[in-house]
Amino acid sequence: MTSKQAVLSALNHQEGGRVPVDFGGTAVTGMHVSCVTALRDYYALEKKPVKVHEPYQMLGMIEEDLQEVLGLDVEGVFPLNTMFGFPATGWKEWRMYDGLEVLVPEKFITTVDENGDTLIYPEGDTSVPPSGKMPKGGYFFDSIIRQQPIQEEKLDPEDNLEEFRPVSEKELAHFLAEARRAASTGRAVTATFGGTAFGDIALVPGPFMKHPKGIRDVTEWYISTLTRQNYIHAVFEKQCQLALANLEKIHAAVGDLVDVVFVCGTDFGTQNSLFCSPETFRTLYMPYYRQINCWIHENTNWKTFKHSCGAVEELMNHFIQAGFDIINPVQCSAAAMEPEKLNANYGEDLVFWGGGVDTQNVLPFGTPEKVREQVLRRCKIFSRKGGFVFNSVHNIQAKTPVENIVSMIEAVKEFNGSK
Numbered sequence: 001m002t003s004k005q006a007v008l009s010a011l012n013h014q015e016g017g018r019v020p021v022d023f024g025g026t027a028v029t030g031m032h033v034s035c036v037t038a039l040r041d042y043y044a045l046e047k048k049p050v051k052v053h054e055p056y057q058m059l060g061m062i063e064e065d066l067q068e069v070l071g072l073d074v075e076g077v078f079p080l081n082t083m084f085g086f087p088a089t090g091w092k093e094w095r096m097y098d099g100l101e102v103l104v105p106e107k108f109i110t111t112v113d114e115n116g117d118t119l120i121y122p123e124g125d126t127s128v129p130p131s132g133k134m135p136k137g138g139y140f141f142d143s144i145i146r147q148q149p150i151q152e153e154k155l156d157p158e159d160n161l162e163e164f165r166p167v168s169e170k171e172l173a174h175f176l177a178e179a180r181r182a183a184s185t186g187r188a189v190t191a192t193f194g195g196t197a198f199g200d201i202a203l204v205p206g207p208f209m210k211h212p213k214g215i216r217d218v219t220e221w222y223i224s225t226l227t228r229q230n231y232i233h234a235v236f237e238k239q240c241q242l243a244l245a246n247l248e249k250i251h252a253a254v255g256d257l258v259d260v261v262f263v264c265g266t267d268f269g270t271q272n273s274l275f276c277s278p279e280t281f282r283t284l285y286m287p288y289y290r291q292i293n294c295w296i297h298e299n300t301n302w303k304t305f306k307h308s309c310g311a312v313e314e315l316m317n318h319f320i321q322a323g324f325d326i327i328n329p330v331q332c333s334a335a336a337m338e339p340e341k342l343n344a345n346y347g348e349d350l351v352f353w354g355g356g357v358d359t360q361n362v363l364p365f366g367t368p369e370k371v372r373e374q375v376l377r378r379c380k381i382f383s384r385k386g387g388f389v390f391n392s393v394h395n396i397q398a399k400t401p402v403e404n405i406v407s408m409i410e411a412v413k414e415f416n417g418s419k
Contacts, residue, residue, distance in 0.1 A: 001017060001018060002186055003020065003072075003073035003074075003185075003186055003187040003188060004073075004186060004187060004188045004259070005017075006018050006019075006020040006073050006188075007020045007073050007074060007187075007188030007259065007260075007389060008188065008259065009386065010351060010386060010387055010388055010389050011259070011260070011303050011325065011326075011351055011387070011389075012386070013347075013348065013351070013385055013386040013387040014386045015383075015384070015385065015386040016386070017386070018416040019379050019383050019388055019389070019390050019412060019415060019416055020073035020074070020188070020389050020390065021070070021071055021072050021073050021074075021389070021390045021391070021409075021412055022072065022073065022074035022190070022353065022389050022390070022391045023062060023070065023072055023074075023391065023392075023396075024059075024061070024062040024067075024072065024074070024076055025074035025075065025076040025190040026076055026190055026192060026262050026305070026307075026328075027054050027056075027057065027059065027078070027083075027192065027262075027265075027395075028265060028307045028328060028329060028394055028395060029074075029328065029329075029353070029354065029391045029392075029394075029395065030054065030057070030059040030060070030062075030395045030396070031059065031060055031062065031395060031396040031405075032057070032058055032059065032060060032139060032140070032395065032396060032397055032398040032399075032400075033050050033052050033058050033059065033060035033096075033100070033102050033398075034060075034096075034098075034100055034139065034398045034399060035060065035396050035397075035398070035399075035400055035402070035405060036050045036060030036061070036062055036066070037049075037050045037060065037100060037102070038402035038405075039066060039069075039070070039402060039405060039406075040066055041402075042402050042406060043066070043069050045065050045066060045069070046065065049093060049101050049102050049103045050102055050103065051088070051091055051102070051103045051104075052094075052102050052103065052104050052105075052108075053078070053082075053088045054078075054082060054083065054088075055082055055083065055084055055104060055105070055108055055120070055141065056082070056083035056084065056132065056140070056141050056202070056207065057140050057141075057395060058096075058102075058139060058140045058141070058398070059395060060102075064185075070409050071409070071412075071413060072187065073187050073188060073389075074187055074188050074189075074190055074389070075181075075182035075183075075185045075187040075188070075189055075190070076182065076189075076190050076191070076192070077175065077178040077179050077182050077189060077190065077191040077192065077258065078178070078192055079171070079174075079192060079193065079194045080170065080171050080174045081208065082105065082208075083202070083207055083208055084107075084108075084120055084121070084122055084123070084124075084131065084132060084141075084207055084208055085122045085123040085207075085208030085209065085210075086105055086106075086107030086108070086123050086124050087105060087107070088105045089105060089106060090105060090106025090107070091103040091104070091105065091106070092104060092105075092106060092108075094108065094110075096139070097118075097134075097136065097137050097138065097139075098137075106124075107123065107124030108120065108124065109121050109124040109125075109126055111126065111130070115136060116136035116137075117133050117134065117135050117136050117138075118133065118134040118136075118138075118141075119132070119133055119144075120132040120133075120134070120141055122206075122207065122208055122209055122210050123208070123210065125210060128210040128211065129144070129146060130144055131143065131144055131146065131205070131206070131207040131208070131209070132144060132207050139397075139398035139399070140398070141207075143202070143205040143207045143218075144205070144207075145205055145216065145217050145218065146205070146206075146211075146212060146216060147215075147216045147217035147220065148213065148216075150215070150220065155214070155215070155228070155231060156214070157214075157231055157234035157235045157238070158214075158238075159213035159214030159215075160213075160214035160215060160216075160235045161214075161235055161238050161239060162209070162212075162213065162214075163203075163206060163208070163209060164195055164238070164239050164242045164243075165242065166242065166245065166246065166249075167193075167195075167246040167249050167250060172249060172250065172253045173253075175191070175193065175250055175253060175254055176253045176254055178191075179191065179254040179257035179258055180257060182257070183257045188259045188260065189257060189258050189259050189260070190258075190259070190260040190261075190262060190305065191254070191258045191260070191261050191262065191302075192261075192262040193246070193247070193250050193261065193262075195239070195242060195243045195246055196243045196247075196263045196264060196292050197263070197264045197265050197266055198236050198239065198240075198264065198266060198285055198288050198289070199221070199225070199232070199236075199266050199285070200264065200265045200266045200267075201218055201221065201222075201266070201267060202265065204216060204218060204221045205217075205218065215228075215231075222275065225276060225280065225284060226276075226280070229283075229284060232284060233284070236284075236285075236288045237288070239288070240288045240291055240292065243292060244291065244292070244295055247292070247295060247296065247299075248295075248299075251299060251300050256300070256301050258300075258302055259301075259302065259303065260302060260303045260304075260305050260326065261296060261300075261302045261303070261304060261305060262305045262307070263289070263292055263293065263296075263304045263305055263306060263324070264289065264305075264306050264307065265307040265308075266285070266307075266308065267307075267308050267309045267310060268281065268308045268310065268312050268315055269308055269309055269310020269311045269312040269315075269331070269334060270310050270311060270334075271310060271311065271333075271334050271335070272311055272334070272335045273310075273311055273335065274310075274311065274312065274314060274315065275310075278314055278315060278318060281315055281318055282318060285322075286318060286321070286322045289306075289322040289323065289324070290321075290322050290323055292304075292323075293322060293323025293324060294323055296323075297323060303325040303326060303351070304323065304324050304325050304326065305324075305325070305326040305328060305353065306319055306322075306324040306326060306327055306328070307328045307329065308327070308328075309329060309331050309334075309394065310331055310334050311331075311334040311335040311336055311337055312331075312334075312337075313335075313336040313337055313341070313342065314336070316342070316345070316346045316350065317346075319350065320346070320349045320350060324350070325350070325351055326350065326351040326352075326353045326389075327346075327350045327351070327352060327353065328352075328353040328354045328391070329353075329354035329355065329391065329392075329393045329394040330342065330352050330353070330354040330355025330382075330393065331355075331393050331394070332355050332358065332378075332393065333358050333360050333361070333393070339355060339377075339378055339381040339382060340381055342355075343381055343382055343384055343385060347382075347384065347385035347387055348385055348387075350387065351387035351388065351389065352382045352387060352388050352389070353388075353389040353391060354389075354391040354392065354393055354394070355378060355382060355391075355393060356375055356378050356379065356382075356390040356391055356392055356393075356408070356412070357371060357374050357375050357378065357392050357393065357408050358374065358392075358393055359392045359393045359394055359395075359396060359397060359400075360393070362374050363392060363396065363400055363404050363405070363408065364397060364399070364400045364401070364404070366404065367404075368403050368404055368406075368407035369407070371404045371407040371408050371411065372407050372408075372410070372411040372414075375407075375408050375411035375412060375415070376411050376414065376415055379411075379412060379415040380415070390412050392408070
């Protein structure tokens with residue numbers, strides 16, 4: 001069974017096939033650059049600095065030689081620009097706080113402030129305020145909130161729409177070239193086209209924008225989903241119109257080269273509860289998700305991918321009703337997210353893309369044997385109804401012991417070999 005066949009089998013809930021593996025296919029299924037470096041060293045691959053293809057989370061590019069060793073089955077297509085508004089091109093060396101030498105994009109421009117924190121600038125433009133900060137000794141960036149004082153009577157939904165625009169010919173050419181490249185690998189293709197993530201809190205502060213306007217404070221945005229629902233609806237309605245028009249153009253360009261489209265990364269769960277009530281989800285978010293998912297299902301062969309961290313078991317049926325095919329990262333350590341219950345109740349309707357090993361405790365702090373035990377158990381549970389693509393619970397974080405990552409990979413191979 002080829003990589004693509006294994007993934008398609010999982011997407012169609014066909015039991016009995018091997019469990020496919022994704023690392024690097026999306027911005028929420030990757031590895032920190034330090035982990036990619038450690039794996040290259042462990043497997044004695046060519047020694048060279050690893051490229052940081054997603055600078056916000058400092059995710060490392062997993063190149064073909066390492067993909068082969070790890071047995072990966074998914075290839076990602078990403079937008080033209082990164083989270084800080086510049087393309088991942090023109091590589092140059094950069095040193096992290098711990099001394100690790102990595103490669104970063106040409107427009108990855110930073111300064112260090114009086115506290116020793118590293119500041120990064122939207123589009124690499126140091127003439128405007130920085131939009132991200134890596135704390136001294138840290139491993140990734142946080143958005144800097146640049147919220148202007150809110151004058152209620154002057155709030156204009158258009159200000160929260162300035163990042164949404166018709167897809168350009170340059171972007172269409174980029175997506176086509178990348179989709180062709182990804183498909184040529186023989187792996188299943190995941191694509192992130194952008195514009196369909198309604199209220200994704202990572203995007204709300206606009207780290208890619210020089211002068212974001214509108215509601216850009218994280219707390220204020222969450223408050224607004226309750227107190228300014230008319231404003232949020234106005235944003236979502238226009239965003240949805242633009243997204244549908246863009247999807248039509250993108251599909252005309254890439255066609256069936258793509259297998260899975262990353263629709264939304266909006267988080268709805270904390271460790272113990274939801275960010276909003278199910279009623280708010282139904283009335284504020286679902287109408288727009290349904291429009292996007294229905295168009296995709298009616299006009300393409302793509303499967304739709306929904307990311308949400310946290311305790312979202314109460315929303316699983318809502319995700320299904322909204323038309324999502326895939327749920328990620330399957331945070332089994334959150335309240336009411338027990339693997340057995342999730343698979344029993346939702347395994348016929350949702351593909352679990354993640355949940356393979358806990359990245360809060362077991363993978364970073366457990367022993368290799370504990371990692372192996374959990375991976376084997378999760379593979380057994382989530383693959384029962386066929387709809388499972390192995391990934392950890394969100395990205396593998398910096399300084400995770402390489403022996404544990406190797407144990408994770410070997411355990412998946414062991415599980416597949418036992419079938």
